[in-house]
Amino acid sequence: MQSNQQRSRIITPLRGERLDVYLFDERIAELERQGPTRYRLSYVQAAVERHGEGALLLSISLPVRPSPYPNSETKPFFEGLLPEETVRGAIARTLGLSPDNGFGLLADLGSDCAGAVVVLPAGAPLTVDESGAIEWLDDDGLAQRIADLPRNPLGVTGGEGRVRLSLAGAQPKLIVTRVPSGRIGQPTGGAPSTHLIKPAQQHYPDLVANELFCLRVARSAGLRAASAQVVEIGGSPCLLVERWDRTIDDDGRIARLHQEDFCQALGILPAAKYEIEGGPTIAGMVELLRRVGSPTLARDLNELVRAVAVNVLLGNSDAHGKNYALLYEPLGVARLAPLYDVVSTNVHPELNRSLAMTIGGIDDPDRVDAAAWRRLAADSGLGAQLPRAVQVFAGRVVESARVVSEAARAEGWHRPVLDQIVELSERRARQFEP
Structure with a gap:
């Protein structure tokens, strides 16, 4: 039998020591593991030459430069892409990772993040098979995903055809793709999500009405605020929130x-x-x-x-x-x-x-x-x-x-x-x- 130490030497390379960072469809940088909880960012030479030193690509805090960014400067942006608190812990358990292993979480969840960032294992293709990238859900299937949120926050699952995506925050929510016809599914192959579904919570049963009200008041008062509506799923009210970092045309292109x-x-x-x-x-x-x-x-x-x-x-x-x-x-x-x-x-x-x-x-x-x-x-x-x-x-x-x-x-x-x-x-x- 292999010891835990021996197994770790076999398992760790499967997740790799490097990750590719894409912005839109351009590979602009690499993340390199520096230790169990440390990693650094390096812009690739092609991105430095194309955009120029000092250019704003990923973040105001990480302008383009030829030299690597140390862990202390890299982590705030990339940890900010990941879920927080108990949601992060539950997802880490599903994936067989430590909650402190941000690098490993990015490797598994980075195919759909906030904004236009995509993080993939080094060398993994960016292409998405649009015909099979979304697992479409009927009413019962959607209700089951909502019911499973305590075990599978964000809808993240393991195994084949797995749902792997990330969004910051600690509130339970399901990340989905919704097309103009009203059809709802979960992206499985790196396809972008478009909406969040936030269910009512046991201790705060009026939370759905509370958030919808606040968002609509803000919009009515003249502020730009996320668009949301109440939907009933499995007999319970949920808040369907449109992501403002996505656009979708009449043909369903996201x-x-x-x-x-x-x-x-x-x-x-x-x-x-x-x-x-x-x-x-x-x-x-x-x-x-x-x-x-x-x-x-x-x-x-x-x-x-x-x-x-x-x-x-x-x-x-x-x-x-x-x-x-x-x-x-x-x-x-x-x-x-x-x-x-x-x-x-x-x-x-x-x-x-x-x-x-x-x-x-x-x-x-x-x-x-x-x-x-x-x-x-x-x-x-x-x-x-x-x-x-x-x-x-x-x-x-x-x-x-x-x-x-x-x-x-x-x-x-x-x-x-x-x-x-x-x-x-x-x-x-x-x-x-x-």
Whole structure:
């Protein structure tokens, strides 16, 4: 019999010591394992020559250069592609890996990630067999995948015809492809996914209505936010969320758009996504947007401030650095991505109420007032008019909350928690008044 040490010497090479990194259909870099939990990034010579040193390809934190990036600079972006917390642990167990083995997880899950990044074992072909790349599911099959999420988070499975894909976050969700006809399946051969399905949770049965309400209020108030709807699967409500980093035409052709969250862009590990742990700050995000120099900078700064405000007004204290992102247009032009993962956490007294990012030094959402917005404006160079602009926007959010709540009644998905969120938005809006 072989010892565990002997078996590890046989198993490890199967996953390889190198991974190829693609952006769209171009092989631009390699990841090289440096140890059990360490790896480094090197741009391939062809990418350096084609795009030039300093070019923005993968991440603002990883501009193109001929020399390798060490583990400390590589990991924030690539660990940011992977699931978090218990979801990561469950997937690792399914794949026979340690949760700390980010390199191994990328090797197994990297064929469909957030943005336009694809990570494959070195030498593996990028081509996708479109005819067999999606496992189409009927109603019963879809309900079973939802029921299996505690064992198979994201829908990741082992064996032949396996589903291997990745998305950051800790909330249970199924990653699927949905075509214009309404047909739903799971990608199995590297095909891009298009939607997320988030089921109701046992301890938070109104979570589906909560998130749908918050997203629709944000959209109604004029923000770009993820498009979502309630669908019934297996007799239970689920939230079907359209991925904003994908496009799909009338013929069903799917294309990836590149994006990264602010932790990735700032070179911060997912474990430090909260400001109190050294994560992104509002001032830091503002500075990054200015550094990127987008042609839509003024609009993006305005959108960022309004996104922060709507999170406070609706009671989302979990708006951390991984819940704000940049979306890249052709030629590396960056703009603020649509708002996503907006849930009123403050309606649940047992959850931490402290803001993931302080506003003018305040982390208690019930103490965010006009003075806090003035301090934020001074700290971020956003101008003395900011508190008044936020106050006006708050009035729009309150009105939108009332309208969306009535629409929810008419459409049949209203829950009492929505009345709590409306009342909360009204109270918080009054705080913003001078």
